[in-house]
Amino acid sequence: MSGVEPSHRHTNVTTGTMENHRVCSPKEGKGKRLWKKVKYQLVEYHSLPGYLRDNEYIVGHYRADWPLKQTLLSIFTIHNETLNVWTHLIGFFLFLSLTIYTATKVPKVVDIPHVLRKADLHRLHECLPSLPSIPDLHKIREELKTTLPSMDLLPSLSGWHVMEHLYNCLPERFSHGNYSDVCVLTSAKEDLANMIASLFARPITRWPFFAFLGGAMFCLLASSTCHLLSCHSERLSGIMLRLDYAGIAALICTSFYPPVYYSFMCYPFFCNLYLGFITVLGIAAVLVSMVPVFQKPEFRTMRASLFFGMGLSGVAPILHKLIWFSHQPEALHTTWYEILMGVFYGVGALVYATRIPERWMPGKFDIAGHSHQLFHVFVVAGAYTHYHAGLVYLRWRDLEGC
Structure with a gap:
């Protein structure tokens, strides 16, 4: 009897035949429960399906083909995407708070107490x-x-x-x-x-500033969602990547709206020219990002270069502003903010494209400190810097008008 799995025999009432039904031993039942616990464990890079292979320098702690419920709950667990999710999710709530603050606390007409x-x-x-x-x-x-x-x-x-x-x-x-x-x-x-x-004061329109805040929130939330859900399936991963790239394009595009509009609001030709150009460029970036072939790892540098080029397109209106408004202290003040924002975005894109620092020590930065997490931090810092530039623009135009 030893070594033979216990079983019960009974007669099938329909066919009249005898059937064997295997009964799990206590040891085997414990094994099944253990398998349920370890079923959604993290895996290493070499075990990933092709669509999840993006950075060979991050060696382990991957999620792969997880059911949607476990994927959603993994926001509260530790893996190599945890900080990617939370850096931009916290950034989203930061900009949501700034939007509410701007709408309720920043006066519609700037205060003139003295x-x-x-x-x-x-x-x-x-x-x-x-x-x-x-x-x-x-x-x-x-x-x-x-x-x-x-x-x-x-x-x-x-x-x-x-x-x-x-x-x-x-x-x-x-x-x-x-x-x-x-x-x-x-x-x-x-x-x-x-x-x-x-009685005579009239507020300068706020829509360019709120367009930027909306673009920032969309970018941060789309990025956070992408990093959380992409491990579920290849189809969902593709959708999330498209959404992520669309969010980046939206942030870069709407970042131009406050400086261009408030700098050239008294010169409609240049205002419409610059706004139209960056809007068309932003739409083009979204369309290119929607093509699946550009989501492959070998096009990583090309994608980063495209968005970096969008950022560089802001040099023309900034120089134009400095030439025309060199006598305005606000023009110089906002330009320093914009230069700092560009530095944050540029360094972030460079870190992302070169995969520093994990390329120097593969496996050492799987959980914290790898290039994508640093890229996220630079993006939030750049957007926050631009928010302060927007406040300067609002005060300038509220006081001076055209």
């Missing part, structure tokens, strides 16, 4: 004489009385009297950068000037 341009006073001078006939002016007058009870407001809120009163509030002049049309207001009188100036 400064009122004299050009606005001239506009006020021209517009106010015709306003006393408007019934709402009585409400404004009462609100000003309540807000500034110490001021002896004139009985009539005629334009000429208001202008005289405002000019009496402006005894001091100071230079702001290279400008001499800025006046200092002091004490409670600045409140009156700012309240009246706010």
Whole structure:
């Protein structure tokens, strides 16, 4: 009896024949449970299917052909894609927070607590004489009385009297950068000037800035999703790679929108020329990325060069901006941000293409520190730098207009 697997014999009620049914021993049942636990273990590079073979210098800790449930849950486990997923997922939530902050905290019209341009006073001078006939002016007058009870407001809120009163509030002049049309207001009188100036203030459109934020979020989320799900199957891997490349193209393309639009918003020809060119180039990059042949490892350098070339196309509008607005401190300020952004993107692309540092010590950077993770960090840093440049553009154009 020893060495023979236990079994039970019983009669099949349909056929009347005797059948043997194998009964698993306790030892074998334990083995099956163990197999269920190790079934979705990590494998080495040489065991991967062809579609997952991309970087031979990352030797182990791969997921391959995992079911969708286990693939999704692997976001919380350690493998060679864990940091690829989380570096851009954290970046996505960072830019989501920045978008909410920008929409709610960055004012629609930039605050002018201490400064009122004299050009606005001239506009006020021209517009106010015709306003006393408007019934709402009585409400404004009462609100000003309540807000500034110490001021002896004139009985009539005629334009000429208001202008005289405002000019009496402006005894001091100071230079702001290279400008001499800025006046200092002091004490409670600045409140009156700012309240009246706010009637004429108009916000500069925000859509180019939010287009950039949307492009950044799409790129980061698409990249994170790609690295998480590509191990599921060859078909899903192809779809995710296309989405990843589309996200990179969207980020590079929309990064041009704030600098080009806000630099040349007063010159529609150049504004439309540069925006149209980078948009067409971005669409072309997406279309090329959608062709499956360009997803093969041997085209890695070509893909990196294409996106690096898109970044270089921004040199023309930046130089143009510096030539035309050399007298504007904001032009130089934003250019330094853009140069830093370009350095981050360029170094990231170089690291990705050369596979540094894992090519120097294969297998040593499988979990942390390999080139793709560094590339992700540089992308987030570059996009965050560009966000700060966008804030400078908004303040510049809100204050100066055209």
